[in-house]
Amino acid sequence: MSELPQEMTVIAISQPGPPEMLKPERRPLPLLQDGEILIEVAAAGVNRPDVMQRQGLYPPPKGASDLPGLEVSGRVVQTGGSAARYRPGDMVTALVPGGGYAEYVAVHETNALPVPTGLSLVEAAALPETFFTVWHNVFERGGLKAGEYLLVHGGSSGIGTTAIQLGRAFGAKAIVTAGSAEKCAACLDLGAVRAIDYHQEDFVEAVREATGDHGADVILDMVGGDYIERNLKAAAPDGRIVQIAFQRGSTATIDFRSLMLKRLTLTGSTLRPRPIAFKAGIAKALEQHVWPRLASGEIRPRIDAVFPLIEAWKAHRRMEEQGHIGKIMLKVR
Incomplete structure (x- = not known):
C-alpha cells in the first residue's frame, strides 16, 4: 500500500x-x-x-x-x-x-x-442508504410477506426503486405513486404491478381498484401531510403504515376510526x-x-x-x- x-x-x-x-x-x-x-x-x-x-x-x-x-x-x-x-x-x-x-x-x-x-x-x-432503509422499514417494521400488496409513495426515487425490486424479489406486489407518465413507466419496468400518476388519479381509489378492494397491506410513505389521512383509507385490514419522511409536512388531522376498525399499525423510524x-x-x-x-x-x-x-x-x-x-x-x- x-x-x-x-x-x-x-x-x-x-x-x-x-x-x-x-x-x-x-x-x-x-x-x-x-x-x-x-x-x-x-x-x-x-x-x-x-x-x-x-x-x-x-x-x-x-x-x-x-x-x-x-x-x-x-x-x-x-x-x-x-x-x-x-x-x-x-x-x-x-x-x-x-x-x-x-x-x-x-x-x-x-x-x-x-x-x-x-x-x-x-x-x-x-x-447502503436505500437498501438499509427499505429492508428495515418494509420487511422488519412493516413485516411484508409474499403475496401482500406494498404501496410505495415516491416510487421513482432511490427508496422507491429499491422498494419495488425488493418487494417483487420476495413475492409481494408493489403499487407505486409517482409524478409523471415517464416515472410511472420506469416503475412498471422495475416490477411494479400498478403505477399511479398522482397528478391524474386519486391513489386511494386506484389502490382499491388494483387490489380488488382489499387495500395495501404495507404502505411506505415519505410524503406525509395529507397523505397521512389518505393512507389510512388505502390500507388493508391489519395493514402496516411506515412513515420515513415528511416532504409535505409532519402534521395532519386524521380520523382514527379507520385505524381501529381495520386494526392498523402506524409506525415509522429514522436510520x-x-x-x-x-x-x-x-x-x-x-x-x-x-x-x-x-x-x-x-x-x-x-x-x-x-x-x-x-x-x-x-x-x-x-x-x-x-x-x-x-x-x-x-x-x-
Missing part, C-alpha cells in the same frame, strides 16, 4: 442555503477509532437527507462528521484496533453517519459490506441516528438475504445520473428539480 496523504478533498456546506453552498475544501484524513476501517472513496450516493442538511434542516447526529454523505463505496486502506473482517485492498460499500462527500471516510467495519459480484463501484455506492450495532444487524440481514440477489443480477440499483465530486452542487440541483428516476451519484475517483 502506498503511503496515505495528509489531506483530502471534501465537499463542505459553507453555510445553509442553495446547492451552490456546497464548496470543496482540504481537510485532514479521518482518524480511525477502534473497530473502524478507512475507505478510499470511489463513489458516494446523494440522498434527500443530504439536501435537508445543506438547507440547515437536518443536523448530523452527535459525533458524526459535519460533511454530507451517507453511503460510499471504495477500497479499504487502513484498519483500526480490533477491526478484523476487512484488510487493506478489500472493496466495500458502507453506510456512514456523515462524511461521504470526501476522498476518504472512516466507518465501523460492521456497517460495511463487500461489493456484490458484478456491480460497479458506482452501483455499489447506491446500495441515521441509530447506534452502530443496530445498523450492523441490518447489514447482516442484507448480506444473507439480499446480497445473493444482487450478485445474481435479480436486483440492480437504478442510477439516474453521476456527477464528479466537485460538482456535488449540480447533483443536489438535480435532486431538487425532482426529475430523477433512481439514484443520483458522485464519482470521487
